[in-house]
Amino acid sequence: MNDSSTGLPFLKGHGAENDFVIVPDPDGAIELAPEHVRLLCDRYAGIGGDGVLHAVRSAKNPEAAHLAADAEWFMDYRNSDGSVAEMCGNGVRVFVRHLLEAGLAEPGGDGTIPVATRAGLRRVRLEADGRLTVFMGRAELPDSTGIEVAVGDRRWPARKIDMGNPHAVAFVDDLAQAGHLLDAPSVSPADAYPEGVNVEFVADRGPRHVAVRVHERGSGETRACGTGACAVMVAAARRDGLGPEGLPATYRVDMPGGTLEITEHPDGQIEMTGPAVIVAAGTTTLVRQG
Numbered sequence: 001m002n003d004s005s006t007g008l009p010f011l012k013g014h015g016a017e018n019d020f021v022i023v024p025d026p027d028g029a030i031e032l033a034p035e036h037v038r039l040l041c042d043r044y045a046g047i048g049g050d051g052v053l054h055a056v057r058s059a060k061n062p063e064a065a066h067l068a069a070d071a072e073w074f075m076d077y078r079n080s081d082g083s084v085a086e087m088c089g090n091g092v093r094v095f096v097r098h099l100l101e102a103g104l105a106e107p108g109g110d111g112t113i114p115v116a117t118r119a120g121l122r123r124v125r126l127e128a129d130g131r132l133t134v135f136m137g138r139a140e141l142p143d144s145t146g147i148e149v150a151v152g153d154r155r156w157p158a159r160k161i162d163m164g165n166p167h168a169v170a171f172v173d174d175l176a177q178a179g180h181l182l183d184a185p186s187v188s189p190a191d192a193y194p195e196g197v198n199v200e201f202v203a204d205r206g207p208r209h210v211a212v213r214v215h216e217r218g219s220g221e222t223r224a225c226g227t228g229a230c231a232v233m234v235a236a237a238r239r240d241g242l243g244p245e246g247l248p249a250t251y252r253v254d255m256p257g258g259t260l261e262i263t264e265h266p267d268g269q270i271e272m273t274g275p276a277v278i279v280a281a282g283t284t285t286l287v288r289q290g
Ligand SMILES: N[C@@H](CCC[C@H](N)C(=O)O)C(=O)O
Pocket: 018, 051, 079, 084, 085, 086, 087, 088, 089, 090, 091, 165, 166, 198, 216, 217, 218, 219, 222, 224, 225, 226, 227, 228
């Protein structure tokens, strides 16, 4: 943090109560260090959030410059512990809500707004009911043989799914079995996820309808996870014998903070639809800029 006296403009928003501090920085002038992110996300001493959406023009950020011709804006996503993640599904909806409300973007000829992420380009469409749909790309399903997640002395087999970021999906009889999730569930074998993992616990609620709790890498238990909901949908669809036969299929994924609708198409492309709102805007002195 430098020492000059200008505060940092920010906004606060959430998607299904997965909440974020948004830091607009069109010219990439703000050096957002991990300790800044931790301060901004601190629920007692800061603004509070599961992560930070640093909004930078793609051309101004070396990680996204290669996508600048396709997407004006880069979502530089950080987890609340200060770590960097490749992608955030709820975050990208909130990010686009911010761009729309700030007049920084409008839908192109195909009706979508492109966003650069570390996992590549994602397109987002505003629906007539106000929700946002994200074209999430395809899931990767590497070999999951022998992978297990454990909480206390309970263990479940887990399906490894990559949505640009890593997930372990475990089907449980009752979501309460996952306990308090104050600590990260343990995942074995130890080398299954060298970059860490987001863990989803899934219980059936009805045909193509599941309920989920998630422990996120870098943020702890959150009220919802968009990439996690997509990973869960794909795991549930495969378990239910769908894919590629039987697709498209839509699953309703309930999380403590809200519901997402996830559709997988026969070509494997996944669409996620859900809410996104901006709830506050201001200036913080937690991070000063010159
Ligand atoms: N909440 C997000 C995922 C954020 C990143 C994740 N914690 C990771 O480290 O991969 C979502 O909605 O997808």
